[in-house]
Amino acid sequence: MSESLLRVHDLRTYFYTESGVARSVDGVSFDIAPGETVGLVGESGCGKSVTALSLLRLIRPPGRIEAGSEITFDGKNLATIDEKSMREIRGARISMVFQEPMTALNPVFTVGDQIAEVVRIHGAGSKREAWDRAVKMLETVGIPAPAQRANEYPHQLSGGMRQRVVIAMALIMNPALVIADEPTTALDVTIQAQILELLADLQKQFGTSILLITHDLGVVAESVSRVIVMYGGEVVEEAPVRELFAAAHHPYTEGLLGAMPQVGQERERLATIPGSVPPPTAWPTGCRFHDRCPYAWDRCAAEHPPLYQIGNGHVSRCHLADEPQRRAEKHEPLVVMASGEAGLTRGARAS
Numbered sequence: 001m002s003e004s005l006l007r008v009h010d011l012r013t014y015f016y017t018e019s020g021v022a023r024s025v026d027g028v029s030f031d032i033a034p035g036e037t038v039g040l041v042g043e044s045g046c047g048k049s050v051t052a053l054s055l056l057r058l059i060r061p062p063g064r065i066e067a068g069s070e071i072t073f074d075g076k077n078l079a080t081i082d083e084k085s086m087r088e089i090r091g092a093r094i095s096m097v098f099q100e101p102m103t104a105l106n107p108v109f110t111v112g113d114q115i116a117e118v119v120r121i122h123g124a125g126s127k128r129e130a131w132d133r134a135v136k137m138l139e140t141v142g143i144p145a146p147a148q149r150a151n152e153y154p155h156q157l158s159g160g161m162r163q164r165v166v167i168a169m170a171l172i173m174n175p176a177l178v179i180a181d182e183p184t185t186a187l188d189v190t191i192q193a194q195i196l197e198l199l200a201d202l203q204k205q206f207g208t209s210i211l212l213i214t215h216d217l218g219v220v221a222e223s224v225s226r227v228i229v230m231y232g233g234e235v236v237e238e239a240p241v242r243e244l245f246a247a248a249h250h251p252y253t254e255g256l257l258g259a260m261p262q263v264g265q266e267r268e269r270l271a272t273i274p275g276s277v278p279p280p281t282a283w284p285t286g287c288r289f290h291d292r293c294p295y296a297w298d299r300c301a302a303e304h305p306p307l308y309q310i311g312n313g314h315v316s317r318c319h320l321a322d323e324p325q326r327r328a329e330k331h332e333p334l335v336v337m338a339s340g341e342a343g344l345t346r347g348a349r350a351s
Helices: 048-055 083-089 111-121 127-140 159-171 189-206 217-223 241-246 251-258 298-302 324-329
Strands: 006-017 020-032 037-041 063-065 070-073 094-097 177-181 209-214 226-231 234-240 308-311 314-316 334-336 344-346
Touching: 006 048, 020 048, 020 234, 037 048, 037 217, 048 177, 048 209, 094 159, 111 127, 111 159, 127 159, 159 177, 159 189, 189 209, 189 217, 209 217, 217 241, 226 241, 226 251, 234 241, 234 251
Parallel strands: 037 209, 037 226, 094 177, 177 209
Antiparallel strands: 006 020, 006 063, 006 070, 226 234, 234 314, 308 314, 334 344
16 A cells, blocks of 8 residues: 555564463554545454554553554554653544443543543643534534533433544544444444444544444445454455455455345354354464364464465455365364363364
8 A cells, every 4th residue: 555544564462461471463464544444353352452452552561562563653653652652642643432432431521521621631722612622523423402412421321422422532633543443332223323424424524544343244344445354363354345245255254244144135044153263372373263164174274374465455364365276175164172172173063
C-alpha cells in the first residue's frame, strides 16, 4: 500500500504468566489507509482485542509489546515512544469505541461531562467551550434533545444511546483513526444496524479511518472495504471484502463463512468449526489451525505456513496455496482427545 495512515509490522504482544508465556499477538502486520474502513475478524481468543489495545499502548503488566514491534503512525513508532507523547495521541489522533458502554462510561458523571472531559484533557477549549462541543457532538451522533441528555447519567440512557455517547467521545477530537471493538455486540439487531450506519455516516463527514473489530462476518459484509482474518494470534487471510466472500482461501475463513446464516436457504443446523482456539500459551506447531482443518496433511503439522500471495491484495497463510490439489482430499479434522495426553485423533468433533 503506497499511502498508509497506520502501518503495523511484526506486532508481538506477550503476557508472562505463571502458566507460561501467552503469545496473544504473534507477528501481526497490516496497513490502514486514510479514510479506509478495515475489518478485523476472528473467534474470541484469536488476538483481536489485544491487537487493538496494543495500538493504543493500553497493555499492562504482565503483558508487554515485544522489542522489534512497529506501530507507525504520524511518522512515529507508537510501540517505543514515551508515555507523554502517547497520551497526546491517544483520544485525540487515535480513539477507541469499546464494546460495552456501561464499562466504558463512569456511572457517577453525566454523559456531557465525560465527553467534555476529552476536550479539556487535550487542551482544546475552555470548560464552557468543551461543554458546548459535547452537546453538539451528541446531536451529531443522533441523540434527541442533546442539551437535556448531556445532563443525564449513563444508567438513564438506553443501550443504543449509551453506545452513541461512546462514539461521541471517540469522535469529539476528530481523530484520524477510530478503533471500534465489537461496537454492536450488546445491542439488538435493529440498533446494531443504526450504529453501523452512524459510523459510516460519521466517517464520510469527518474522513476518519476505522478499524472495525468483530467476530461477525455479517457485520463486516456491509461495513468495510478490506478484511483481515486472525487466528491463533496471527493474520491468516487478508483480502478486499467482496473477494473474501466470493473466493475465501484459508480453511478457517471458509469455516467462518459457512457458519453464517443464509437468507432463504434452509438448513437443519448451521455449520460449525470443530474444536476451539487453542490457548496462546500453547499454539500448535506448524499451521495453528491444522488440528481443526478438514484439509490438513503432514506438512501442515510440521511447517508453519507463510502468507502466500493469492491475488491482488489477497494473501492467505495456508499451504493449500502451494499444493491446491489437496483440496480434493477433504477429511475429518484432527482434534485433541479429551484427556489431552493421547495426542491427536481423527473424527472426534467438539461442540
